[in-house]
Amino acid sequence: MDELSLSVLIGTLITLILLSAFFSGSETALMTLNRYRLRHLAQEGHRGARLAQRLLERPDKLIGLILLGNNFVNVMASTLATVIFMRLFGEAGIAIAAGALTLALLIFGEVAPKTLGALHPERIAWPAAYVYTGLQKVAGPLVWAVSLLSNGLLRLFGVHVTAAGGHNLSRDELRTLLGETGGLVSERYQTMLIGILDLEEAKVEDIMVPRQEMGGIDLEADWDEILRTIGSTPFSRLPVYRGTLDHIVGTVNLRHLLPIAQKGELTLKTFMRSVEEPYYVPEGSSLHTQLLNFQREKKRMGLVVDEYGDILGLITLEDILEEIVGEFTSQPAAESPEIQPQEDGSFLIDGATPLREINKRLGTDLPTDTANTLSGLILEHLQSLPEAGMRLEMAGCTVEVTRIARKVVEQARLWPSLEHATELEP
Template sequence: MSDDFPLGLLFGLLFLLICLSAFFSSSETGMMSINRYRLSHQANSGERPAQRVLRLLARPDRLIGVILIGNNLVNNLAAAIATVLAIHFFGEVSGPAIAPLILTIVILIFAEVGPKTYAAIRPERIAYPASLVLEPLLKLLYPLVWLVNAISNGLLRLLGVRNIDGGADNLTRDELRTVVHEAGTLIPHRHQAMLLSILDLENVTVNDIMVPRHEVMGLDLDDDLEDILARIRTSQHTRVPVYKGDINNIIGMLHLRNAARFLSRGEVTKAAIVQEAREPYFIPESTPLHTQLLNFQKQKRRIGIVVDEYGDVEGLVTLEDILEEIVGEFTTDVAGLNQEIHPQEDGSHVIDGTANIRDINKALGWQLPTDGPKTLNGVILEHLESFPDGPACLQIGSVRMEILEVRDNLITAARCWQPVRRPVRRG
């Protein structure tokens, strides 16, 4: 055969076949390695190369079929030509043995490892141009591809694989969290924190972020009218609950903007206060934050009264409280502005026993447990499993605590700090 065809032509055909083998090998890796979410975004933005690749990936069995048919075809032709050349140079005895060895090394380096490595690193640079060839090639070889796929898909069904289509690449919540973490500088750290906070809304209930009932500032209609008016004038809140005798007997929510109506008239009565109050909106304490956020939007509300399973008031929660779970506190120095956390000169903090554990963790960057009691007093009592007779020391996780004051069966203050870990010197 070498006598019938010039050696230059045979070497040229062999070089062309190796290049085609590199094309098919890199196309396979590029197509399979491309970022599906970036591809979908580009396709939805109208980019035609991305749309072509997305159409090919919709049926990965057909895509792989046409690539492997082309790859095996050119490799077999390359092996035949390489054998003819080897016989010409090394004889009929040694040639057939030397040809596979040399061709394997050449294909491995120049048509497999090299192209596939580049395609894995830069999949879009390979996949987009390759789609121009693979899409018409798939139509041209469709009968052969269909036959090969029919046999291979039948074998896959025997192994329990039913869905051959590419399908949708849906992410779980944990997988989406990993994607956000690995975004690096592509998403600013502040935005990453907000995205992760949104994902955590389902795991947090209104009971975790509510203002507890003992901290709720309301208007008791049993108080003197002058005391009620003084509270209205000095209130730092825009909405306050109105109740009679006990906070469990809430009559309504008063917006201080509406209070200006009866304050301007001069003659104020308790009946006028009740008339301006809006019907209260009650929230079960176990409601997840993402559900409550939608409920606030649906009900056109900004504040709700949190109640337990018996209907007793546990506290109140506002729309701003939920938004702070997403975007963070609206203040820059939480520990400095939080009246329950008092920084000390030695680096420790004196914290009120009624302080919320989530607020402590946010303000100080600690990891105190939040799956049990909600306050520092409750966490300490759960850890001790008994009520302390007086000052005591303990450690919860990495935080050390010293009980400073106990009053009326309540730990009212504790000094807390995290020991500084010093590196251990060896040698």
């Protein structure tokens, strides 16, 4: 190197530092690429994404290639820096070269390019993918040998490169990912997608209409009363029974009765022709499973039964769809007759209100694994029938029983956080 001028050596040193910056920045960029966006772009035909995806399929070879190049240029830079500073400062230049080059490589060859690669991975990764694809062909045997030795070392510690897991997401991870989409997905769509994910965890008894609130048509009633029930019900489908719900005959779609009624031919006999066989749903079924069952059986309403065949409640296809898209006709929490906001920050809640609905509307985290309604949760918590005015704390909320009727909690006052209740204590 004695024949080379100082300017050539300095220019070569700067080039080597830039190459070190390229290796460091491109490594960070490739490793921080969003794998799902990368897969999407590759499927869309993006050339750079396809090359990057192919490189990342064998990270051991890619890392080996990057480190091979980075270490080579760093060693060359160290040698050149020593030569340059020895020409300038003599023997003392060795120490100066070590300090100056360390600082230069740290700033310009590591920190700055790695930060840039982390902030803008795609801008750097796509061009780098072309470079590394070509380098792999040139330095293939050497990279293969380095990967073979490093993989052999990893096997001694029980690590197998080919057995590395994929990038599959769990339900909770996907829910978190949806929450981080920001403005890319509207809040409404996020809520719908999360509702779909929650179908697997929720059970039919979580959203069913309980038996005591079920309407229906009693065939033992006189015909005029049956007609009044048909004319006044807000529902399009009703169960049909004799005497009590323990003797279900079937279900009827009231819309099928309209053409018959318009012709003036609606009688008990023609009514019975429209009654369909009842469709039963076992308790404990997930909403996801039941949605598929409704689709397969071409049904829109089912009667939920326990292991003994007793009727527990009623569930419809609309009930499940509302868990995804929100309620079609019901009012928001501020106007809901079941959840009434109060001036002190509390809410008066009907005891039969489902816990899932309370959690969804008020943002609470009341447990739903042992009870389905607020009344059931209070009774489960106390293991006895409470008295009006009794207060208890559950899942960060304060609940005050305000009305008892028919051995159940008919109404309760709920403070979503303990701070609100503490402020009201006498």
